[in-house]
Amino acid sequence: MTKSELIDAIAAGVDGLTKAKAEQALNVTLSAIMDTVARGDALNLVGFGSFSKGERGERIARNPRTGEKITVDAAKTVKFRPGQKFKDAANA
Known part of the structure; x- marks a missing residue:
């Protein structure tokens, strides 16, 4: 699965969520994970x-x-x- 396929799956799984908003939510989630781990936190x-x-x-x-x-x-x-x-x- 590619990132764009994941975005499509997220948008399809939530009523009223556009692909643009799904991409934005995924990007924020991934950034939060990377920032947390980079700080040394689990x-x-x-x-x-x-x-x-x-x-x-x-x-x-x-x-x-x-x-x-x-x-x-x-x-x-x-x-x-x-x-x-x-x-x-x-x-x-």
């Missing part, structure tokens, strides 16, 4: 899942073409843990 959506900020340490990797060892810098990541309802839907 965001919990009961039944759906939780988003949080994580860290990946520096590590040594190999270039698959040459076999040369390279250092991969530490990085911040986003963690997502699905909620039970989400897990149940995925396993149905």
